[in-house]
Structures are given as C-alpha cells and as structure tokens.
Amino acid sequence: MTDLLSTLDLDRLRSRTSAKWRVYGPDVLPLWVAEMDVPLAEPIVRAVSDLVASGDTGYPAAPDEYVAAFSAFAAARWGWQVDTSLARVVPDILAGLSAVIEATTDRGDTILVPSPVYGPFFRNPRLQGRVVEPVALTADGRLDVPSLETAFAAAVAHGRRAAVLLSNPHNPTGAVHTRGELEALAAAAARHGVVVISDEAHAPLVHDGATFVPYVGVDPRGFSVLSAAKTWNLAGFKAAVVVAGTDAREIVESFPVTLFNSVGHVSLVAQAAAFRDGEPWLDELLPALTRSRDLLADLVAEHLPHARMQLPESTYLAWVDLSAYGAGDNPAAQILERGRVALSAGTDFGPGGEGHVRVNFATHPEILTEAVQRIAGALA
Numbered sequence: 001m002t003d004l005l006s007t008l009d010l011d012r013l014r015s016r017t018s019a020k021w022r023v024y025g026p027d028v029l030p031l032w033v034a035e036m037d038v039p040l041a042e043p044i045v046r047a048v049s050d051l052v053a054s055g056d057t058g059y060p061a062a063p064d065e066y067v068a069a070f071s072a073f074a075a076a077r078w079g080w081q082v083d084t085s086l087a088r089v090v091p092d093i094l095a096g097l098s099a100v101i102e103a104t105t106d107r108g109d110t111i112l113v114p115s116p117v118y119g120p121f122f123r124n125p126r127l128q129g130r131v132v133e134p135v136a137l138t139a140d141g142r143l144d145v146p147s148l149e150t151a152f153a154a155a156v157a158h159g160r161r162a163a164v165l166l167s168n169p170h171n172p173t174g175a176v177h178t179r180g181e182l183e184a185l186a187a188a189a190a191r192h193g194v195v196v197i198s199d200e201a202h203a204p205l206v207h208d209g210a211t212f213v214p215y216v217g218v219d220p221r222g223f224s225v226l227s228a229a230k231t232w233n234l235a236g237f238k239a240a241v242v243v244a245g246t247d248a249r250e251i252v253e254s255f256p257v258t259l260f261n262s263v264g265h266v267s268l269v270a271q272a273a274a275f276r277d278g279e280p281w282l283d284e285l286l287p288a289l290t291r292s293r294d295l296l297a298d299l300v301a302e303h304l305p306h307a308r309m310q311l312p313e314s315t316y317l318a319w320v321d322l323s324a325y326g327a328g329d330n331p332a333a334q335i336l337e338r339g340r341v342a343l344s345a346g347t348d349f350g351p352g353g354e355g356h357v358r359v360n361f362a363t364h365p366e367i368l369t370e371a372v373q374r375i376a377g378a379l380a
C-alpha cells in the first residue's frame with residue numbers, strides 16, 4: 001500500500017540535508033529527532049514556492065493571517081473558539097514557553113516538569129535561572145496529579161512563584177491527557193497559585209480513540225502553545241502561537257515586542273497554509289502513522305520480546321523500555337555503535353528515562369523493519 005510514509009525510499013531520504021539525515025553517517029538509519037520522512041503537503045509547497053518565485057521574502061506583516069488560519073483550524077478540528085485577542089505569535093514553541101516563564105516567574109523560582117519529558121523542558125528554564133523540579137509520571141506514563149500538587153505546595157513556600165511545563169500530548173509517552181486529568185491539574189494549580197504552561201506541539205497528531213483537549217479550555221489562568229511544525233513537518237519554518245487563558249491576558253500583553261522580530265515571513269506563510277489548507281493531508285497522514293505505530297509494535301514483539309512498549313495514543317514517537325537487555329542506562333549508545341541505528345536516548349528525557357529509547361516511527365515501513373532487526377542484533 002502506498003501512503004505518505006511509503007512514498008520516499010532510503011535513497012531519496014538520504015539526499016535530505018536536515019538534522020535527521022545529516023547528523024549521522026550514511027550507514028546509520030536515523031529514527032531520532034522529530035522530523036517525518038514524508039513529502040510536504042501540496043498547499044504548503046505552493047504557498048512557499050509562490051513567495052520564492054516572486055521574491056516576496058521580506059519581513060512579516062502583522063501576524064493576523066497566521067492567527068486566523070490557526071484559529072479556523074482549532075475551531076474545525078477541536079471545536080475550540082480561540083479568542084484571537086489572547087493569541088501572540090512567537091518564533092517557535094520553545095520561545096513561547098520561555099516567554100511565559102519569564103513573565104510569570106522570577107529567577108530562583110521552580111519550574112515543575114512531569115518526567116520523563118522532552119529534554120528542553122529541563123535545559124531551557126535552567127538557562128533562565130529557574131530551578132527545574134521533575135515530578136515522576138505514573139507507571140503507565142500519565143500525569144500524577146497528587147504528586148504534582150505536593151510539589152506545587154513545596155515550590156510556592158516562602159512566597160515563591162512556580163509554573164509547570166506540560167507536554168500535551170506528552171512527548172515521549174504519547175499520552176493524550178484527558179479532560180478529567182487536565183481539570184484535576186488546573187484545580188491543583190489554582191489552589192497553590194501555580195501557572196500551567198501547556199506545550200501542544202503534537203496536538204493534531206492523535207490516533208483514533210483519544211481526544212486532544214486544549215489546556216486553556218479548562219484553565220483560564222493557563223497557556224496553550226501550538227504550531228504547525230510537528231504536524232506538517234515544518235521544523236525548518238519556525239513559528240508558533242501562545243494562547244493565554246481568559247484570566248491571563250496581561251501576561252501575553254507584557255511580551256516584549258522584540259519577540260516578534262525573530263519570526264520569519266516565509267515561516268508564517270508556510271504554517272498558515274498548513275493550518276488553512278492542510279487538513280486533507282493530515283487526514284491522509286494519520287492512518288499511515290497509526291499503521292506505522294502498529295507495525296513497530298509487531299516488530300518489537302517479534303524481535304525484542306523483552307522490551308516493553310505501550311502503544312502511544314498520539315505522535316509518531318514510541319517510548320520503549322529496553323532495560324531487560326542489560327545495556328545500561330543508555331541503550332541508544334550501544335544500538336548506535338553496534339547496530340547503526342540512531343534513536344533518542346531515554347536519559348535525554350530526564351529521570352525515568354534510564355534504560356529507555358524513543359523511536360521515531362514516521363518513516364518508510366522497510367526502514368522501520370530493518371531498524372528493529374538491527375536494534376535486536378545490537379542488543380543480542
């Protein structure tokens with residue numbers, strides 16, 4: 001069956017110059033960074049090509065078209081009526097998270113992160129002088145709200161402010177937080193005056209059976225940060241939007257105007273085309289991702305019988321526990337060295353990541369199959 005993941009073979013992918021395909025040598029199968037091995041959606045190709053062909057590559061005008069395209073997508077996809085006066089365009093998701101952290105906490109304050117989680121959640125707040133406090137996810141990779149609440153109480157002692165960085169859906173476990181989980185988190189955060197900043201980078205990439213809930217829909221004091229980059233494979237066209245809850249307007253209004261100076265015109269146009277005209281492509285992509293996820297689960301069961309892998313409810317990333325293979329805290333190192341497959345090391349995701357790897361399954365089924373065989377060989 002030809003689908004978006006089986007269109008590009010290894011030879012064509014090797015000619016790519018982005019990080020996924022260039023960081024490692026030509027003998028390595030790269031299943032690490034969150035890029036997908038797919039052709040771009042036609043409306044995005046057209047929008048970017050038109051700009052380039054006409055030399056229309058200057059500074060961005062007001063971000064209104066981007067915000068309008070995003071909010072129309074959010075309404076159609078999730079029934080989320082975004083109040084666009086609460087939305088601010090920022091250079092990328094991480095810049096949006098940092099801007100909210102800067103505006104809601106001080107140096108020395110605590111940023112709580114449900115762990116294991118996307119590595120920059122640890123690194124970036126530390127660069128801002130914040131103290132990062134991991135709070136373990138439950139054994140099945142979900143939010144542990146009672147433990148978070150205990151950590152909230154400690155973080156705000158002595159008059160300190162605190163925030164929690166939420167990955168919604170969660171990278172790397174793929175958990176799509178339910179409305180009930182988010183409401184419990186919002187209530188706990190409100191009791192302690194903690195701010196919740198929700199990174200919704202993977203929001204549209206939800207497999208059948210789970211439903212994404214935008215965080216600001218359950219918490220007027222919170223923030224949702226989204227972009228088209230993960231869903232339409234546009235990491236090379238950076239832009240994102242921060243949406244404040246209805247009680248947090250003054251925070252986005254306090255963002256420095258210089259933040260928008262780092263947003264690129266071509267990026268805004270590419271991402272706006274994705275939100276506006278990219279839904280048919282997304283609807284074609286999702287079943288292909290689900291098939292690839294299920295193929296990976298079958299391959300793991302066959303070749304790595306001692307591994308533990310839960311089917312992710314979202315994303316094209318699988319979180320696999322390889323600790324039974326005795327390759328130490330970082331099996332990705334042994335797999336790269338002996339098997340020539342690049343995976344994301346579990347230890348990059350903080351406490352709880354030991355013995356794990358993150359596998360990017362947004363690739364050709366033949367590549368995925370060979371990669372798992374090589375991984376099994378490397379761990380044998």
Ligand SMILES: Cc1ncc(COP(=O)(O)O)c(C=O)c1O
Nearest residue numbers: 034092093094118171199201229
């Ligand atoms: C959870 C999460 N947040 C943010 C990003 C990066 O987004 P950006 O490049 O827009 O900062 C990624 C990329 O993989 C991600 O997985």
